[in-house]
Amino acid sequence: MRVAxxxxxxxxxxxxxxxxxxxxxxxxxxxxRKYVVATPVATNDTRPLAPPVSxxxxxxxxxxxxxxxxxxxxQWTEIPMPSGRQERAEELTRALLSIYLDKNSPHVLGxxxxxxxxxxxxxxxxVIDVNSAFADTHRSGVLVEELTxxxxxxxxxxxxxxxxxxxxxxxxxxRDTLAGxxxxxxxxxxxxxxxxxxxxxxxxxxxx
Numbered sequence: 001m002r003v004a005x006x007x008x009x010x011x012x013x014x015x016x017x018x019x020x021x022x023x024x025x026x027x028x029x030x031x032x033r034k035y036v037v038a039t040p041v042a043t044n045d046t047r048p049l050a051p052p053v054s055x056x057x058x059x060x061x062x063x064x065x066x067x068x069x070x071x072x073x074x075q076w077t078e079i080p081m082p083s084g085r086q087e088r089a090e091e092l093t094r095a096l097l098s099i100y101l102d103k104n105s106p107h108v109l110g111x112x113x114x115x116x117x118x119x120x121x122x123x124x125x126x127v128i129d130v131n132s133a134f135a136d137t138h139r140s141g142v143l144v145e146e147l148t149x150x151x152x153x154x155x156x157x158x159x160x161x162x163x164x165x166x167x168x169x170x171x172x173x174x175r176d177t178l179a180g181x182x183x184x185x186x187x188x189x190x191x192x193x194x195x196x197x198x199x200x201x202x203x204x205x206x207x208x
Contacts, residue, residue, distance in 0.1 A: 055082040062096050063154040063197060065107035065147035072150055072200035075099075089118040089160050093128065096155050107147060110137020116171070118156070124164030125187075126156055135170045138179040145182035147200065154197040157190045164190050 064075045093115040100109040112133035119127040157163045165187040175184045
C-alpha cells in the first residue's frame with residue numbers, strides 16, 4: 001500500500017482560500033493533508049506518468065471530446081480501479097487523458113499534459129489539479145476549451161455520485177483561464193456543466 005506524501009503547503013493554502021470564498025468550507029482544506037499529490041513530469045512521453053494501479057478491472061463510462069464535430073461522446077472502457085473514492089476519480093481522468101494523448105486522438109492535448117491529483121472534499125466538492133503543460137500547451141478557442149473542461153467534469157461527476165461543484169487548478173494554483181477562454185477562476189456548477197455536456201452530446205446527432 002502506498003504511503004501518501006503530505007500535500008505542498010502552497011496547494012493547501014490555495015484550495016483553502018477558494019473553498020472559504022465559495023461556501024465557507026475552509027475546514028476541509030485541513031483534511032487535505034491526508035491526501036496524496038502525484039507530481040511526476042512527463043518529459044519523453046506524451047502520456048501522464050502515474051504509479052501502477054492495483055484493483056479489479058472494471059468498465060467505466062468516459063465522456064470523450066471530438067473536435068471534428070464539436071461533440072462529447074460517451075465511451076465505455078475497462079481500466080483497473082482502486083478501492084478509494086478519490087483514487088478512482090484520479091484514474092478516470094487519467095484514462096480520459098490517455099485517449100487525448102494517443103496518436104489518433106479525437107481531441108489533441110499538448111505533450112506532457114497530466115492530471116496531477118483529484119481531491120474530493122465533502123460536501124460535494126471536487127478539485128482537479130492539472131500540471132502546467134496541460135494549460136500552457138492547450139489550444140486556444142472557446143469550443144475546444146469548453147470541450148476539455150466539460151469532458152473532465154462530466155466524466156468525474158457521472159462516475160462519482162454527490163459531486164456538486166468542481167474547481168480546476170494548475171500546478172496547485174488558481175489560474176484565470178485555461179488557454180484564454182474557459183474560466184478557471186471560480187467553481188464550476190456540475191448541474192450546469194452536465195447540461196452543457198448534454199448539448200455537446202446532442203451535437204453529434206445533429207451533425208450526422
